[in-house]
Each structure stands twice: as C-alpha cells, then as structure tokens.
Amino acid sequence: ELTFLHRYEPATTPGRPPLLLLHGTGGDENDLVPLGEALSPGAALLSPRGKVLERGMPRFFRRLAEGVFDEEDVRRRAGELATFIREARAAYGLAQPIAVGFSNGANIAAAVLELHPDALAGAVLLRAMTPLAAPPTVDLAGKPILIVSGAADPIIPAADVGALAARLRKAGADVQHETLPAGHGLTQSDLALAKNWLERRT
Numbered sequence: 389e390l391t392f393l394h395r396y397e398p399a400t401t402p403g404r405p406p407l408l409l410l411h412g413t414g415g416d417e418n419d420l421v422p423l424g425e426a427l428s429p430g431a432a433l434l435s436p437r438g439k440v441l442e443r444g445m446p447r448f449f450r451r452l453a454e455g456v457f458d459e460e461d462v463r464r465r466a467g468e469l470a471t472f473i474r475e476a477r478a479a480y481g482l483a484q485p486i487a488v489g490f491s492n493g494a495n496i497a498a499a500v501l502e503l504h505p506d507a508l509a510g511a512v513l514l515r516a517m518t519p520l521a522a523p524p525t526v527d528l529a530g531k532p533i534l535i536v537s538g539a540a541d542p543i544i545p546a547a548d549v550g551a552l553a554a555r556l557r558k559a560g561a562d563v564q565h566e567t568l569p570a571g572h573g574l575t576q577s578d579l580a581l582a583k584n585w586l587e588r589r590t
C-alpha cells in the first residue's frame with residue numbers, strides 16, 4: 389500500500405527519467421499529467437496528491453498564510469514524500485525521478501531537495517519560493533535544477549526565489565534560473581523552456 393493517493397503512468401519510451409509531478413494548491417494527481425506528457429513524451433509519470441487540505445484544497449504542506457509556511461509541517465511532509473518516492477520506485481521499478489513541481493508543488497520539491505537529496509535526480513521548479521528559512525547543509529553536487537519564475541508573480545518576491553537559486557547553487561546543484569514575463573500562472577514559454585531543458589539535461 390503506497391502512502392499517497394497517486395496516479396502512475398508507466399513509461400512507453402525506455403531511457404527517459406521518470407517525472408514526479410507535484411501539483412499546486414487546489415490541484416490533484418491528474419492536474420499535471422498532461423504537462424508531464426508534453427514535457428517528456430513516453431516517460432513514466434508518478435503523480436501524488438498532496439495530503440494537506442486547506443479549505444478543501446489539496447496541498448503538500450500547511451501554511452499559516454500565503455507565503456508563510458508551517459516549517460515543522462514542511463519538514464514532516466517532505467519526509468513523507470521522500471518515503472513515498474522510495475516505495476513507489478520499488479513498487480514500479482523506477483529510476484530516481486526528476487521532480488516537476490508547480491507553485492506549492494515546486495516548494496515541496498525544493499524542500500525534498502534540501503532535506504532528502506537522494507530522493508530526486510533533479511527538479512523543474514515552476515513558480516517556486518524558499519520553503520525553509522534555515523535548511524541543513526546539503527550536498528546537491530551535480531543535480532540539475534531548472535527554476536522558472538514570473539516577473540509579475542504577485543505571490544513570490546524576486547528576492548525570495550533568487551535566494552533559493554543561490555542556496556541550491558551553493559549546495560553544488562547545477563541551477564538554471566529563468567524569469568519570464570508572466571504572473572503566477574504557467575505559460576507556453578514555461579513549457580517550452582522546461583521541455584528544452586529536460587531534453588538537454590537528462
């Protein structure tokens with residue numbers, strides 16, 4: 389019995405790394421499946437549903453207000469997600485996945501990278517911010533990470549995501565940070581950037 393409700397799409401093209409799809413607030417396990425299919429056609433897709441409910445909307449960790457996180461819960465939930473990844477890899481015979489997270493899903497992916505670096509091969513963080521004020525020192529040597537921000541994102545201050553990029557880089561990750569003329573929502577340019585990056589980096 390795997391510990392997250394999830395959707396799993398087996399690979400149809402061998403050799404592509406599996407994608408771990410992490411939805412935003414109010415999404416579910418189906419939300420990002422079309423995005424995953426577009427980003428890496430034929431790759432295995434593993435898409436859990438966040439277990440925390442905020443007024444009925446699934447998320448991956450609790451927050452006290454928009455952009456103000458319950459860090460104890462972030463740590464606990466990142467641990468649960470790392471366990472799920474391990475269990476799902478064993479159950480489905482998967483290689484280490486690349487996370488593709490949007491908004492709250494990007495934030496939990498960043499927390500998993502900083503707390504459980506062995507869980508992920510890399511990550512695409514779409515509209516991410518810093519999940520933890522003071523994460524432990526971690527070794528992310530060689531892990532490819534793409535961060536895509538929106539210049540007009542009303543939720544995420546540029547300095548905050550800049551600090552996240554700097555921190556991941558300092559930990560040794562191979563970070564590419566792009567800022568699009570966009571808001572918090574995803575655009576075709578996000579898709580194009582992420583697809584191109586996945587083709588080159590994985």
Ligand code: MLT
Pocket residue numbers: 412413451454455456491492493495543
């Ligand atoms: C979060 O709570 O993770 C961020 O505020 C992004 C969001 O989910 O709106």
